[in-house]
Structure formats: C-alpha cells, structure tokens
Amino acid sequence: MLSWVVTFLVIALIAGILGFGGIAGASVEIAKAIFFIAVILFLVSAVVGLVRGRTRV
Template identity: 70%
Template sequence: MLGWALTFLVIALIAAVLGFGGIAGTAVGIAKIIFFVAVVLFLISAIFGGIRGRRI
C-alpha cells in the first residue's frame, strides 16, 4: 500500500513539473489518503498482533 502512495507522489511531482496543477493536487491528495490508511492499518495490525502474541 505504501508503494501505491509513493507511485501517486511521483505522479504528482511529474505533473507539477509539467504544469498540470489540478492533476498534481489530486495525486497528492490520493497519496495522502493511501498513506494514512496504510499507517492506520499498520497500527491496528500491531495492536492486535501484540494482544494475540501475549496469550500463551
């Protein structure tokens, strides 16, 4: 998922260099959303992994 966020960030940078401001802004917005979703999913996974790992 972080790969997708990085891909959209690269697309945004290329679009910004070429002067496509609207596309660049949209790509940055999508990259931010995907990044934060990935972080939230990682935290949820870490919490549940920690809870399940403590049971013996």
C-alpha cells in the same frame, strides 16, 4: 500499499513540473489518503498482534 503512495507522488511531481496543477493536487491528496490508511492498518495489526501475544505449543 506504500508503492501506490510513491507512484502517486511521482505522478504529482511530474504533473507539477509540467504545469498540471489540478492533477498534481489530486495525486497528492490520493497519496496522503493511501498513506494514512496504510499507517492505520499497520497500527491495528500491531495492536492485534500484541493483544494476542505468543502462544506456547
């Protein structure tokens, strides 16, 4: 999922250099949204892992 963030940031950088401000802005917003979704999913999985704990076999 973080590879998508890097991809959109690279697209934003290239579009910004070439003067396509609208595409660059949209790419940055998409990258930020995907990044925050990834962080939230990571935190949720970390909390679930801590709550479940380790089971003894």
